[in-house]
Amino acid sequence: MRATRHILAALAVTGALTLAAAAQAAPSLADHYADNAGVRIHYVAAGKGPLVVMIHGFPDYWATWKPLIGELSGQYRTVAMDDRGYNLSDRPQGVAAYAMPNLVADVAAVIKAEGRTHAIVIGHDWGAAIAWQVAITHPELVDRLVILSVPHPSGLARELATNKDQQANSQYARNFQTPGFEKNLTAEGLAGWVRDPKEKAGYVAALTRSDFTAMLNYYRANYPRGTGEAVAAQLPADPPPVRAPVLVIHGMKDKALNAAGHNGTWDHVQADTTILMIPTADHFVQHDAEKLVNRTIHDWLNARR
Numbered sequence: 001m002r003a004t005r006h007i008l009a010a011l012a013v014t015g016a017l018t019l020a021a022a023a024q025a026a027p028s029l030a031d032h033y034a035d036n037a038g039v040r041i042h043y044v045a046a047g048k049g050p051l052v053v054m055i056h057g058f059p060d061y062w063a064t065w066k067p068l069i070g071e072l073s074g075q076y077r078t079v080a081m082d083d084r085g086y087n088l089s090d091r092p093q094g095v096a097a098y099a100m101p102n103l104v105a106d107v108a109a110v111i112k113a114e115g116r117t118h119a120i121v122i123g124h125d126w127g128a129a130i131a132w133q134v135a136i137t138h139p140e141l142v143d144r145l146v147i148l149s150v151p152h153p154s155g156l157a158r159e160l161a162t163n164k165d166q167q168a169n170s171q172y173a174r175n176f177q178t179p180g181f182e183k184n185l186t187a188e189g190l191a192g193w194v195r196d197p198k199e200k201a202g203y204v205a206a207l208t209r210s211d212f213t214a215m216l217n218y219y220r221a222n223y224p225r226g227t228g229e230a231v232a233a234q235l236p237a238d239p240p241p242v243r244a245p246v247l248v249i250h251g252m253k254d255k256a257l258n259a260a261g262h263n264g265t266w267d268h269v270q271a272d273t274t275i276l277m278i279p280t281a282d283h284f285v286q287h288d289a290e291k292l293v294n295r296t297i298h299d300w301l302n303a304r305r
Contacts, residue, residue: 032079036109041083043079043080045079051111052119053081055122056081058215061082079114085210135242148249155263176219182215187203195287241270242270247297248274250262256283262275
């Protein structure tokens with residue numbers, strides 16, 4: 001019996017080492033482009049299997065998903081976009097170019113470029129806001145939805161209308177809506193949140209290639225203006241429910257988006273809804289709690305294959 005335990009322990013250690021080695025092996029990434037009405041959207045892809053489309057937020061680029069690509073690409077076709085205005089994607093001019101329907105169409109174009117008709121959609125920050133809208137307005141495109149940090153549009157509207165803490169925490173977004181605010185931005189400053197020195201140089205280079213005005217146009221075109229009842233009047237009172245299963249992950253130290261915004265998310269979803277709150281993580285939850293976030297997404301998706 002003791003020998004059996006030793007053998008099982010040895011196998012467990014060997015398996016753990018094998019999994020660790022697999023996790024450390026960087027997947028082979030290939031560059032691709034999708035076209036949305038003449039706007040080229042750059043993305044990287046790795047792996048085979050069900051399609052997973054990952055959408056970053058502000059101020060970020062496709063590389064924010066490197067750890068999750070490594071986690072998923074052994075079983076899934078993982079695709080990480082550069083949002084329009086960022087890095088190697090086109091940077092169309094004008095606020096209207098960044099209206100939500102155009103951002104949703106960018107995701108649809110990437111799915112089409114991959115020769116698919118639907119995908120698992122994952123988003124953080126503006127990527128999460130876009131992901132919500134893809135699921136709401138084009139439910140046929142979304143098999144499963146993974147949201148990092150951003151509440152459902154109705155939840156965010158509620159908090160902006162009634163929650164003084166959220167109103168105060170959203171002042172940065174109102175600042176971004178101010179004409180000319182982009183003059184205050186630098187690539188080095190925007191990359192200040194990146195703690196990994198190996199990744200920081202890549203961020204500075206990607207943000208240098210990006211268009212600061214385009215970045216702020218996301219806020220000018222889509223973020224509710226003002227606070228209180230003025231916010232509620234700017235958003236649909238009751239958007240169609242999300243049909244796909246939803247996983248929400250939120251860092252409770254997030255200083256931009258209050259955790260309370262996720263209350264009642266399940267009222268807007270017809271399928272199962274899973275919410276993970278991480279007390280130690282801030283806004284960039286995919287980095288602040290990388291292992292937990294990646295493992296949770298992997299296991300949640302595999303349970304719904």
